[in-house]
Amino acid sequence: MEDWQGCLAPEGQAALVKAREQxxxxxGTVITVxxxxxxxxxTEPGLPRFMVGRGVDLDELVRTIQCEQPIITEVGAEGALSSQLTYWLACAREIYLGPWLTWSHLLSALVRSAERLQGKAYVAVLETIGDWPVGDSGCLSPEPVTRGHVPITxxxxGWLTLAEEIAVAFSANAGALFWxxxxxGAGKSSWLNCLTPMLDxxxxALDVRRESETQAVEWPKIPGGVDGDHSRAWPILILDNTSPADLLEVVVARETATRELILRWAGPILLLGPEGGPDDSSERLERQLGRTLESVRFPACSLVQRQAILTSHQSRIEKSRAVELTPAAIRYACSRQNRAVSTPGGLLQWVERAAARLDLFARQGPGEAKVLAAQIDTLRRQSLVATARNQxxxxxxxxxxxLELQKAAAEVAWHERQREGTLRTLTVADLRQELERWVAARPGPVHYVQHCEQQQGESASAGSGNLHS
Structure with a gap:
């Protein structure tokens, strides 16, 4: 352990000592990954701030890490460190040859190089962070961590033009307030990837619904003054999933850290949220903040942009569900015009559901076969009782x-896909079936007609896409 401590930056050394104490x-005796x-x-205050700025839910990440804790740990050659932790540190040392390994070096190596740890669920979460602040020399990039962006093309x-307009407005007016x-699910969060590189x-980024986040985050340097040139030094405050009605509720609430932060913020503010709430919310918010609210409708997302977004999430979906998305399936998913899945958010949720269902199907077989197996088990128990009583x-x-014949018939599709090597390949047919289930389960009338289901790629033999209601 002492040998590895000498390779770690001070924050890493402190973390290793704290882990040993815990x-x-x-x-216990062994420190795990x-x-x-x-x-x-x-122990490293900059790490939570970095992750929150990249859109990572810290609470969810911590729970995911805790759920991956092994019950029995294999001891590595260093004794106090598990073999997996030793492997991770060794991977980082092979890549970065500087005197110290920082948290950025370690996490970058965990995501990109530690192949033996790629099955961990929290690694899939960390993979959503596309830009770890590591320079070519192995040192931290001088770029502030709050300047990063999600790796979506x-x-x-229309998205680019809107980003330019808002970037210019924020540059010219430090007191700008945009909604x-x-x-x-329209893609507003993905669009931030286009805006942030243009900002000067x-x-x-702050979630006003989480008071704990406001208190926990170490804020960047905020000038003491609010007038004159001082306001130009303030960062831009981005409030995702927040409408004027939502922000007004925070501003008029009792004394909270979030309320105080909003009221004293002298830099530009950007709200990204749906319409809704009382009609006078915008006017009341303007009076409370002393700013003029400019409202812009978010442009629709094209088929090409939906493909770019789904492709950027492809690796995460495939790794978390142990499935493979075919190119035809991606094209099919992005070309649907159904209201439930035509937005980036709906599209990703649909593909996630289909991937989760395929994973369940691959692990446990068809649901119908499980039902028939239970019925067979019941009849066998009845047969034993009858035999014992000479009935x-x-x-x-x-x-x-x-029932045995029915069960064998129900398992034909599973065995065929296993034989063909497509048991964990997400196809057009899988997506169509999931969409039919999802649309049928949603409230309201269902409009799912054949002319919207143009056949392409694998879908030619996947059967009808009609759903009548």
Missing amino acids: VERRG EDFLLALLD VTDS LRGER RDYV PVASIEEALDA
Whole structure:
């Protein structure tokens, strides 16, 4: 352990010591990857701020790490460190040859190089962070961590034009207040990837629904003054999933850290949220903040942009569900015009559902086969009781034979896909079936007609896409 401590930056050394103390406190002897990660999140204040700025839910990440904690740990050659932790540190040392390994070096190596740890669920979460602040020399990039962006390619000219307009407005007016209106899932969060590189100042992303986040985050340097040139030094405050009605509720509420932060913020503010709330919310918010609210409707997302967004999430979906998305499936998913899945948010949720269902199908087989297996088990129990009591079992045996045939028929598709090597390949047919289930389960009338289901790629033999209601 001492040898590896000498390779770590001060924050890494402190995290390793804290992890050892926590392990000893609970009666353990070996420090796991998960122990070290949790300690690193606690000891390095810049790491939570970096992750929140990249859109990572810290609470969800911590829970994911805790769920991956092994019950029995294999001890590495260093004794106090698990073999997986030793492997991770060795991977980072092979890549970065500087005197110290910083948290950025460690996490970058965990995501990009530690192949033995790629099955961990929290690694899939960390993979959503595309730009770790590591320079070519192995040192931290001088770029502030709040300037990063989600690695999604922006292909829509409408998205680009809107980003330019807002960037210019924020550059010219430090007191600007913008509300980007759009339904949930329209792609507003993905669009931020297009805006942030154009900004001439830092930005801070905040979820006003989480008071704990406001208190926990170490804010960047905020000038003491609010007038004159001081206001130009303030970062841009980005409030995602927040409408004027939502922000007004925070501003008029009792004394909270979020309320105080909003009221004293002297830099530009950007709201991204759906329409809704009282009609006078915008006017009341303007009076409370002393700013003029400019409202812009978010442009629709094109097919090409939806493909770019889904492709950027492809690796995460495939790794978390152990499935493979075919190019035809991606094209099919992005070309649907159904209201439920035509937005980026709806599209991703649909593909996630289909991937989760395929994973369940691959692990446990068809649901119908499970039902038939339970019925067969019940009949066998009845047959045993009847035999023990010298009662006739001919009818039970006939029913058993019939159920066995039905079960074999229900499992044909599973065995065929296993034989073809497509048991975990997400196809057009899988997506169509999931869409039919999802649309049928949603409230309101269903409009799912054949002319919207143009056949392409694998879909040619996937059967009808009609759903009648």
